[in-house]
Amino acid sequence: ILNVEQSPQSLHVQEGDSTNFTCSFPSSNFYALHWYRWETAKSPEALFVMTLNGDEKKKGRISATLNTKEGYSYLYIKGSQPEDSATYLCAFMGGGSQGNLIFGKGTKLSVKP
């Protein structure tokens, strides 16, 4: 059974703080890694799809890096705002899986004004 781990499970920061969290995944048979943002009472929304070792993606104040050789990805949020409060999910796709994403349990971020 493939295991995708996210840490920390939850995080509380003050507005303006920068923060980061980790997604660990199997380092063999890598195909793609997805990051999603999930606000309470809404549906998950895509942030990034990462495919190459060393990939760095950026969307506004949010960025992500990928290390497929060691099996981890970092998500960074610069200058957190209350509207960044959400659960951040990563999902691993192995080779030959045809879209079968294995999701981590997420990191729940709370940003206090």
Place this chain on the structure above:
Amino acid sequence: NAGVTQTPKFQVLKTGQSMTLQCAQDMNHNSMYWYRQDPGMGLRLIYYSASEGTTDKGEVPNGYNVSRLNKREFSLRLESAAPSQTSVYFCASSEDWDRKTQYFGPGTRLLVL
């Protein structure tokens, strides 16, 4: 563009009853997916359809069947509901299965008594 729509939004069933959850997308996507979300668990894939005419089992397929009715619609059927199937069900679609973002519907909350 409605994106991914799901019906119903909420349903209560008695053990042993059957029902079908409907999902439709208007983005001309080839691939569609059904997930369940349970407290303390990540999103888990039930079934997916990489392209029209194909369906495959995901991580937790037992107790479910699916039909890819056409390119737009992908339904999930519970033949004999059990309390363990109480969950929130999300449908998603993507342009194709290959490293493409998945777009999620609003979810169906199912309670089996």
